[in-house]
Amino acid sequence: xxxxxxxxRFETPRVKLSREAFESSGIGIFSSEKIxxxxxxxxxxxxxxxxxxxxxxxxxxxxxxxxxxxxxIYELGAGIGILAKRILDLxxxxxxxxxxxxxxxxxxxxxxxxxxxxxxxxFNNHRAHI
Numbered sequence: 001x002x003x004x005x006x007x008x009r010f011e012t013p014r015v016k017l018s019r020e021a022f023e024s025s026g027i028g029i030f031s032s033e034k035i036x037x038x039x040x041x042x043x044x045x046x047x048x049x050x051x052x053x054x055x056x057x058x059x060x061x062x063x064x065x066x067x068x069x070x071x072x073i074y075e076l077g078a079g080i081g082i083l084a085k086r087i088l089d090l091x092x093x094x095x096x097x098x099x100x101x102x103x104x105x106x107x108x109x110x111x112x113x114x115x116x117x118x119x120x121x122x123f124n125n126h127r128a129h130i
Contacts, residue, residue: 041079046086050095053087057098070103078106080116081123088126102129 057071075084084104091099104126108114117123123130 041083041086043086046083046090049083050087050090054091054095054098067101071098071101072103072105074105074107076107078108078117079110079113080120081106085122085126088123088129092125099129104130106130 053073057067060067073084073087075081078084084106088099088102088104091102106117108117
């Protein structure tokens with residue numbers, strides 16, 4: 001039994017739903033927690049990832065690591081960067097000493113998403129870290 005024939009990632013129902021939500025409501029839809037798959041961009045997921053990152057950084061610092069070249073985070077397939085923004089917001093407010101060292105690298109396969117990332121004001125408070 002075939003549930004869905006092979007298709008490119010951009011033709012999957014998941015991507016189609018996300019694209020439709022974005023096109024009908026704009027960037028604000030991603031802050032609403034009401035989009036499909038919000039478990040991957042939502043605040044609870046961002047908090048969990050931030051805790052993992054902070055725990056790892058603090059563990060390395062206890063072992064003598066000082067991160068003279070910064071702490072580089074790479075998000076592949078960032079979309080419009082909502083998850084990354086949430087993580088940066090959490091780091092800035094709760095872990096400022098770690099936040100100061102963060103250098104975030106965002107990428108996406110979609111040219112429109114990259115253009116949106118560059119032109120949006122989502123990262124205004126974090127421009128020095130992008």
